[in-house]
Structure formats: C-alpha cells, structure tokens
Amino acid sequence: MKGKHRIVLETGRVKYDFTVRRNITVVQGDSATGKTTLIELLSQYGRQGARSGITLTSDVPCFVYTGGADSREWTPFFATARGGIIFVDEGFSFVHSVEFAECIKNTGDYYLLIARKPLVNLPYSIQEIYGIKTSGKYHFPYQVFHEFYPIYQQEEAFNIPQKIILLVEDGRSGYQFFSKVCDHLCEVSCESAGGNSNVYRRLLQIAGKEPVLVIADGAAFGSFVESVVSVARKRGNTGLYFPESFEWLILESGIIQSSEIEKVMKAPENYIESRNYFSWEQFFTAFLQEKTKGNEYLYYKKNHLPEFYLSETNRRKILNVLPEKLKELLNEGFTPEEATELKRRIDDVNRGNTTEHSIIEA
Amino acid sequence: MLTIYFGDMEQANYGPTWFKYNYEPEWLEDPFVQAMIEGVDKSRYIAGLVIESPVFGPIPPERLSGGVQTLIMIYEKPELVFDATSCGENCAKWLLEIGKRKDVTVNLNYLMSFDGQEPFEIMIANEHKMVTNEKDYVFTAVLYL
Known part of the structure; x- marks a missing residue:
C-alpha cells in the first residue's frame, strides 16, 4: 500500500480524525485519551458496519485484530494481506517479537499499533509516534473531538554551544560525511555511537556537561527515541536532529539533479510501496542507488561514501538541508x-x- | 514505598483484565480510589457501580481507562505485581501516592516521566537503588529498557 489515508470515525459522543502516512504508526501517551475507545468503535464497525450507528470514512478498509495472543491465531491473521490498515490494541505482547516483524514485513498493509513499550524489532519513524488530544466541551452529552499529535519533533531546541561533539549512529556514510565536515571545524569533533541502540548509552558516557549534538536516522529510530530524548533532556547541553536518513539529506540537497527526485521528495508516501520497503530509510537508500547507478563516480554506497559527496561544494549543499541552527554550527566558512x-x-x-x-x- | 522493575517480567499481571473480572464494588467507595478516577479519567464516582464520565455520561467501572484500572489493582492488591505500562504519564503522580500509602512493586516497560514530582522515593529493583530525582531515575532506568 502507498499514500496517506485519512480516517474519520464518528458517533454522537466522539469523533476521531487522523491521517496515517506510513506502514507503521504507533499511538501512545496519557491514559484516558480514547485509545481503547478508538479500537472498540472500529471493532464494532467491523462487525455491524453502518448499522452500528458509527460512521467511518476512509479510502481503505480498516481492520481490528480481535484474536488471541497465541501465534497459531495471530500468525495467519497478519500473514494475510488485506489492502488496508490493521489496528492492534495494547496488551498483545507478540507485537514486540521478531516473528511479528517478519510476518508483517512484506504484506503491504499499514499497521496502527497502540504500544508504550518500544517496539525494538520494527523500523518505525520518530515522526509516526502519536498521542491523542481531545477537545470540545468535554461535558456529556456533547461530542468530544479526538485528534493525533506527534510526540517527537525532527529537531529538539538547544543552545548552540562553542565546542561540541557530533554523535552519529554508526560508522557508515553519514559518519564519513560528518567526519569530513568536522575536519574543517576546530570546535566540532565527530564520533560514531556504534549503532542506533547505543546512542543513549554513549550520551550517558560522555562526561559532564560536554555539549553533544546527536544526528540519527529518524525513519527507523522510533523505538529508541524515548530513551534518547529522556536522557538528552536530563543531561542538558544536548541537541537532537532526526532527519529521515542520510540518504534523504542527499536527495533533498539537489546534488543529484532529477525531476523525478524532486517529485518524489515532495510526497514520498505516494511512491513508497510498504510491501517492498519496511521503512522509508530503506526506500531512500534504494532510490538514491537507483538514481546514481551506472556512474561509478556518483554511485552511492552506504559503507563507503564516494568522494563526490565529500567535495566542498556538495558538502555545503547537503549541509544546507539542515535546520538553520545546525547550519550555523556546522558552517565551514x-x-x-x-x-x-x-x-x-x-x-x-x-x-x-x-x-x-x-x-x-x- | 514504590518499587519499579524495568524490562520484561513474566509474572507481571495485566491490570485492565484483572480489574474487569476481579474488582470489588466497595473499592470504589474509597476516597483515594475516587481521587485517582477523577485525577486520571476526569470522571466522578456517583454511587454503587455508577461513574459519571464527561464523554459517555454514566458508565460502569469496566469502562474506566486501562490506566486507572491498573492503578486501582496496584493499590488494592499490593501483594501482586502489575505491569504499569498500561498507565500513561498522567498516572505517575498516583503511582507515587500509592507508594506513600503501601509497599508496592510494579513492572514498567517504558520510561514513564516523573518530572515535576520531585523529590520522590522510587526503588529501582533492577539495581536495588533508591532514586529521589528525575535525572537519577532516567539515567538508571534507561539501562534496563
């Protein structure tokens, strides 16, 4: 499945209005915000349709998993593609398993999971983790309106320090790029955390109040974002930036000129088939490789970044995609x-x- | 005292199901339980088994939020361990309040924030370490999630 899909669910008492943009959406947040009611209403609608007194508006079908926790029950359900959005309430521990991740990987459906516990086996985006906020008179029998809000931002506000450690996820292309940038800056050094699951550990290890800027691939960082943001807030002097991925920065920068890239980057959800790409990060890598193949000078390799991307002109163009505060910090003069x-x-x-x-x- | 064990814990019970099939009607008459219902669900205990929800009007206890159902189970059955992952961050204050009244152990699988509740007393069972502020709490708990 591709594209974004707006869901409007309504009864006389409650109304939900939200949009699902990717294969995996996670809903969490405070208690008593209507998460379980959302699942109950969709479930009732699934059984009785419009006869239930519930109105559902969606361009794709919505399904609720109502079975048990035994793998003999859930595996056949999730292994069958339905061409729609599948909702799973909290309390099903199997959603945290490797088996579940394997099962849904290539189905092509979208999944909305209610879960506070990080789903470490699923590559979901920090931008697709939502809470639910309510508005209206909030007094029976008036209707209460529920909408989703993103819990995490692509960039966390921070003060620009004088001397800083730039911490990136791993030692591959993103690290190679930012290391080169840091070579030209006497006040910034770059290091790799050795994997996305190690970012918060490295943050804890970096002594005292030494300022740190974390850059990590937001498209698959969803299960780690809570730990990293919590540590960063308490640590202080820590900036966070979660672009979709390093490949996304390159594609956004315009250094590979193509009208198709421009078109795709304006609304990636319309081009990313969830059956083929478990996360947007995978898509952006494949897309960049496809657009540079056949040219040895340009061909993008994740493990070894070609010199083309490290040239001064192209470094500047890629850095130009960063938010203003980061551009100032990493400006090479x-x-x-x-x-x-x-x-x-x-x-x-x-x-x-x-x-x-x-x-x-x- | 509130004791928290972070990470997977097989014997941790799922509060909402426990509550739905095991609650005692007299629990609802306890002013502390009523305060939790009001604090988290913005709902008011009326009488008997009737609670007034601002969204649905009169509701039975089975329709309380999963978060407040779990809080009630933690409070009423301190000899059992419940998975407080069913509780959102708006339950944090009430977990600490329960800990002031009774010795309870809960399981948590996310980094619930206790910001704004300092000073507090939380025993982190994974290290048998007492923490009294949010920074120590986060820096310890994050290692087990």
Missing part, C-alpha cells in the same frame, strides 16, 4: 574562491581603490 575574492576587495579598500559596490559587498 568561506570557500577558497570566496576567501580570495574577499581578500582582493579588502586589499582594494586598503589601497584606497574603493567603489561603492566593493565597500558594500566587502
């Missing part, structure tokens, strides 16, 4: 050409060869 031109103009001014134009620009 003037290019050699810009520095030469600047020096020429300053020399001009010093020699008295000033023109209005050169004074303003200098």
